[in-house]
Amino acid sequence: MENDKANSQKSKKKLTRKDREQLKLDQILRVLFKLSKDITIQLINGLFDEKFVSSDVSIAYSNGEFVDDEYDRTIGDMFITVTSKQETITFHIEFQTLNDNMMVVRLFQYGFKKALEEAQASGAFTTGNPQEKILMKFPRQLVIYLEENEAIQESQSLALSLPDGREVEYTVPTMKYWTYTPEMLKRQKLYALLPLLAFSSRKRLKLIYESKKPEKEKSLLISEQFEQMKKTIEKTLEVLGELHDAKEIGTGDLERILRVLQNITTYLYVVTANSERLTRRCCRW
Structure with a gap:
């Protein structure tokens, strides 16, 4: 625990002014996704083209902090899980002020880590049957770009070249917030x-x-x-x-x-x- 405390204090010292500003902005933005259930469901519906009815679903704010084997942390902005009688869907929203070519890579990392976390929680790795296919379900993701930038496209993509020769495209839609009135x-x-x-x-x-x-x-x-x-x-x-x-x-x-x-x-x-x-x-x- 003492080492954790020391590392925490050391990390705080390393925070630059830009980091502190971004941290405060992230905290401000998170408040907007933790309003009443009705407002949050309307927000999810509008952002992801869903038709959830507030009274028919439950929502939960799931973990967005992931720690790897080297104790390095990655933190996503907002993960919201919506559960209905038919299904459970996790939504992941990231906010950006600047265009960032590495954003789609981080989104893939966040998505994979969240899919792994949820698969582990569901017991997918403890069935005892090595022949059983393991399902890892990525969250539905969206990047909201707050500031105008002509370079930002309708989506961001990367291509995954698999060992069997197949190439899979991983795509995340973007929201150009500055175009909204x-x-x-x-x-x-x-x-x-x-x-x-x-x-x-x-x-x-x-x-x-x-x-x-x-x-x-x-x-x-x-x-x-x-x-x-x-x-x-x-x-x-x-x-x-x-x-x-x-x-x-x-x-x-x-x-x-x-x-x-x-x-x-x-x-x-x-x-x-x-x-x-x-x-x-x-x-x-």
Whole structure:
């Protein structure tokens, strides 16, 4: 236990500022997938084109942390298992802000480890019959890309060349979140994702802040982006109010969503600008 504690403290020291920022973002995003059961089922239906009825299924948030024989950890963003009378399906969602060519490789690793974990839990390796075929069921996966990037395709794939000469393609669909408006999210009942619309200006703000433009021009461009973000948040609040009035979102869920929206807004200003001047401007909101 002492070694574990020491290793844990050592790991914390190794965390870079970027790691800490990503960790906080991951925590914020996870809250959105742990709202009420009705909202979560609507979210799963919208993201994976399912037709689950909330009263007919149960949901569980399954393990997303995997430790290998070398004690190295890999952590997936969100695993949700939905069980109905007919079947049990595990869904895996990853959030990304940047395009990453290795994402599909990590998804394969996460999927394999989750399939192995569930096969072991079901007793698939303890039947005593070596001739019995072992079924390992990968979760259904989706990557949600939050920021605009023209290089991102509708899906990400890798090819597996098997020893018998066959080639199998492994494909995971992507969601280009930046293309969605509040009305689109409302129409598809992706209510839990509404607070993420605040991300729409993050990349542009960061590019402006890091550019070599004259300070006066940068200040003007940043102000314009702030105003655009303000309009986006105002529209998001309007849609959330409409959903609450129509009893599509309960008061408890609304309060949690609003807290997330506030945290995301603060996070974006602090991380994107990293400037006391810009942070003070943010806080005047």
